[in-house]
Amino acid sequence: MPTRDLDAVENYDNYWRAFFQILIAKVLFENEPNDQKKYLSAIRRATTGSASSPFRTILDAGTMLSTWVNSLGHQSSSRGLQPQFKTMAEVFEDGFALLESRKPKKSIYLYIDELEVVYSSKAQFSRDVELATSLVRVIRDMNEKFRERSIPIFLICGIRREISERILGGDTAKIVSDLGEEVSWTRSSWDRDSPKFIHPLFEIILRRSFYSLRPGSRFFPNEERQRIIHELFPFYETGGPGRKGTQAELLDLTTYRPRDVSILFGAAQRVDQNRSSFRRETFQRIIRKPLHDELWRDFSEALRSEFSREQVELLGKVLRRLTERFYFSDFLAALDEFSADPTMAKMLDGFSDADWAEALKQLYVLGAVGNVEQGERIQDRYKFYFRGYTDGLIISPKVEIVKQRALIEA
Numbered sequence: 001m002p003t004r005d006l007d008a009v010e011n012y013d014n015y016w017r018a019f020f021q022i023l024i025a026k027v028l029f030e031n032e033p034n035d036q037k038k039y040l041s042a043i044r045r046a047t048t049g050s051a052s053s054p055f056r057t058i059l060d061a062g063t064m065l066s067t068w069v070n071s072l073g074h075q076s077s078s079r080g081l082q083p084q085f086k087t088m089a090e091v092f093e094d095g096f097a098l099l100e101s102r103k104p105k106k107s108i109y110l111y112i113d114e115l116e117v118v119y120s121s122k123a124q125f126s127r128d129v130e131l132a133t134s135l136v137r138v139i140r141d142m143n144e145k146f147r148e149r150s151i152p153i154f155l156i157c158g159i160r161r162e163i164s165e166r167i168l169g170g171d172t173a174k175i176v177s178d179l180g181e182e183v184s185w186t187r188s189s190w191d192r193d194s195p196k197f198i199h200p201l202f203e204i205i206l207r208r209s210f211y212s213l214r215p216g217s218r219f220f221p222n223e224e225r226q227r228i229i230h231e232l233f234p235f236y237e238t239g240g241p242g243r244k245g246t247q248a249e250l251l252d253l254t255t256y257r258p259r260d261v262s263i264l265f266g267a268a269q270r271v272d273q274n275r276s277s278f279r280r281e282t283f284q285r286i287i288r289k290p291l292h293d294e295l296w297r298d299f300s301e302a303l304r305s306e307f308s309r310e311q312v313e314l315l316g317k318v319l320r321r322l323t324e325r326f327y328f329s330d331f332l333a334a335l336d337e338f339s340a341d342p343t344m345a346k347m348l349d350g351f352s353d354a355d356w357a358e359a360l361k362q363l364y365v366l367g368a369v370g371n372v373e374q375g376e377r378i379q380d381r382y383k384f385y386f387r388g389y390t391d392g393l394i395i396s397p398k399v400e401i402v403k404q405r406a407l408i409e410a
Helices: 012-031 037-047 054-059 064-075 088-101 122-148 161-168 170-179 200-213 222-232 246-251 258-272 280-286 288-303 309-321 328-340 342-349 353-366
Strands: 108-115 153-159 369-373 381-383 401-403
Touching: 012 037, 012 054, 012 064, 012 088, 012 108, 012 122, 037 054, 037 064, 037 088, 054 064, 122 153, 122 161, 122 170, 153 161, 161 170, 200 222, 200 246, 200 258, 258 280, 258 288, 280 288, 288 309, 288 353, 309 328, 309 342, 309 353, 328 342, 328 353, 353 369
Parallel strands: 108 153
Antiparallel strands: 369 381, 369 401
8 A cells, every 4th residue: 555645644544444435345346336336326426525525535645545436437437426525424324334235245355464564763653553553443343333234244454463462552452362363374393293294384385286287177186185296396205203204394494374385486486487396406405595585575574663674684684694503692793793884883882682682582473583492312493483382582691593494595
């Protein structure tokens, strides 16, 4: 969403309500224009009111909503519609009443993905927090109205846990906690416990590959699973006691999120696109730098909710210099190497060791780093948040920190 669309908005709740009303109209216009004439006409009337009407004020604040409204007008004549001056509350209530009287034939799911709050200035950050808080509140309220009136429309918002709990907090965090559903792909030690188990993320890859290789197929038979595996991954090996299988080795290049898997196999596909199967060396060596860069870009965006761009960039440079396993003292020593640069030195002076420790702890939650658990009788164990170790990063002179595998360039 263009940032400039929100600069002139005074009431974020009204903005989001208008946003969803117009978006619903757009979906209905594209799918059920003849059955939803009354609702579409009501939205057009509200949006063709005088320049001083509340709805027009929101439309005039930016380009995106106006573009959606114009698409409704261009493709279906709005002649004969009399502009109306109505309050925002009246417009919204009319919309709900019309949708209740003539419900959509099919359920509508509107998904707002990647709700982020980044820091560039205090004023911008405060505005983004208010904007995100308003969005969560409006989604809750509108979903409740849809449910009460049995209207098959569902608003869904994807939000990182750290944004909900650490940045928004208060009532917003409670709404997410009470009504949200945590999406987790974690299964601790799944490969060694059950060698034949297919992780849901790997299952997604297999299914997408199957339907791509077998166009027209409606089902993915169990007997095709192993065939697809060996067709795409001729180097595939199952796991067992004391060893990882190929499936685990591949997924360990991610933080076990669907987006990471898409990044991983997108990079591999670009390398092996002229081949009939993937190569082991593609994952072990060839794609490691582009994979590192793409995943770090994701981590950086998440960190920007609390740290400046310069601080995040420096953090990335320091981690790149460090070995796979390191102590916090090694991290501070690597930081000190940048102090010769006057610009860096000024930033370092304003950021304490505790601040850098907090940055690493946030990277732990994101999956970029973990801890090493050592013992005399057990093999060293890498403990990552996405593996289910959610107690937080341990920073101690005796406990090593380990980088996520994708951040280790081959």
